[in-house]
Amino acid sequence: MTRYDSLLASVGGTPLVGLPRLSAPFNADGRPQVRIWAKLEDRNPTGSIKDRPALRMIEEAEKSGLLTPGCTILEPTSGNTGISIAMAATLKGYRTVFVMPENTSEERRQLLRMWGAEIVSSPAAGGSNEAVRVAKQIAAEHPDWVMLYQYGNDANALAHEEGTGPEILADLPSITHFVAGLGTTGTLMGVGRFFRKAKAEVRIVAAEPRYGELVYGLRNLDEGFVPELYDADLIDSRFSVGPRDAVRRVRELLELEGIFAGISTGAILHAALGQAAKVAKAGEGADIAFVVADGGWKYLSTGAYEGTIDEAEDRLEGQLWA
Amino acid sequence: MAIEVRIPTILRTYTGGEKAVNADGANLHALIDALDASHPGIKGRLLEDNGDLRRFVNIYINDEDVRFIGSLDAELSDGDQVVILPAVAGGAR
Numbered sequence: 001m002t003r004y005d006s007l008l009a010s011v012g013g014t015p016l017v018g019l020p021r022l023s024a025p026f027n028a029d030g031r032p033q034v035r036i037w038a039k040l041e042d043r044n045p046t047g048s049i050k051d052r053p054a055l056r057m058i059e060e061a062e063k064s065g066l067l068t069p070g071c072t073i074l075e076p077t078s079g080n081t082g083i084s085i086a087m088a089a090t091l092k093g094y095r096t097v098f099v100m101p102e103n104t105s106e107e108r109r110q111l112l113r114m115w116g117a118e119i120v121s122s123p124a125a126g127g128s129n130e131a132v133r134v135a136k137q138i139a140a141e142h143p144d145w146v147m148l149y150q151y152g153n154d155a156n157a158l159a160h161e162e163g164t165g166p167e168i169l170a171d172l173p174s175i176t177h178f179v180a181g182l183g184t185t186g187t188l189m190g191v192g193r194f195f196r197k198a199k200a201e202v203r204i205v206a207a208e209p210r211y212g213e214l215v216y217g218l219r220n221l222d223e224g225f226v227p228e229l230y231d232a233d234l235i236d237s238r239f240s241v242g243p244r245d246a247v248r249r250v251r252e253l254l255e256l257e258g259i260f261a262g263i264s265t266g267a268i269l270h271a272a273l274g275q276a277a278k279v280a281k282a283g284e285g286a287d288i289a290f291v292v293a294d295g296g297w298k299y300l301s302t303g304a305y306e307g308t309i310d311e312a313e314d315r316l317e318g319q320l321w322a
Numbered sequence: 323m324a325i326e327v328r329i330p331t332i333l334r335t336y337t338g339g340e341k342a343v344n345a346d347g348a349n350l351h352a353l354i355d356a357l358d359a360s361h362p363g364i365k366g367r368l369l370e371d372n373g374d375l376r377r378f379v380n381i382y383i384n385d386e387d388v389r390f391i392g393s394l395d396a397e398l399s400d401g402d403q404v405v406i407l408p409a410v411a412g413g414a415r
Contacts, residue, residue: 224378224409
């Protein structure tokens, strides 16, 4: 179906596309096929996977009576979740305030402002952890504001358990691996939970962005942050991917398959290709589905798409690129 | 055997400011013991008193989170790279 009653009704139902050129090196003659598939979440209304959890969190909050007309929504976000919430809030009549690390791309800030959101900047050092801390502080000062809190809101994972996961299985019943980025952990927790029930042999693989030292800063090891949603039992392996590999892969995705994705998708693809290599080495076949979390448009100003990989890596130092 | 261990900023007080140090060990347990022998005190920042990896400490062997490959029993070979990082909310979009 391609006709919807409103933009909000069109969230999800994204295409799953095969990547024959990226899969080719793993397919020697006569071997079982290794195929890599991209779930194009940039095809959602605001251009990212976050439309799914944002809409679901708002709907659940409305159902429970937490969110009522005219309410102010407060959320720590490095961009996409904020953009998704802001779009839905515009259509539903809520005011929005977002806490964002100051080292996020300018495109994201402009988009948020266009959707009428107010932005509070949090210090660059500590990245999203710091945004969460500041948002919690503001929430305490404004008890009437509603913080959906994507890191601990079950509706975040539920959007993927009931949406993303079933869509992928319906399109690719032979799936063997699912690979996604690890941020709030909502995608991996939701899709992981779905596959544990629906097809338990599917391997759930997490790709975690590894930033430059400036982002980790002098973070105290005793005050780290693990999202409340995170359950390690729903994941089979977890990889840390640095900016160099992320940039290299995001460029390969464009050059070989024509897909223009955001930098975090490069990290996810890197982990997916690692799984493909492992399977091919063992002489097995696989159908590996990974998430294209968003398009590259919002990251052009980071400099990741121009010049050499070395230059791009240098430019990303200190930036939150996922 | 030489394994490169990358040290986060917060722990460089133990390594004289070095960003990366070399250590030996057939598994992560042995490596951390060796690390502590040359940089006394660092083990206490990585492990709980009961010997488990601290909750907010992430250790990766060749980019893979050790919690999924045997944790402290994860095996090491010559040329492996170990990265120690504080847990942060990555990619929180």
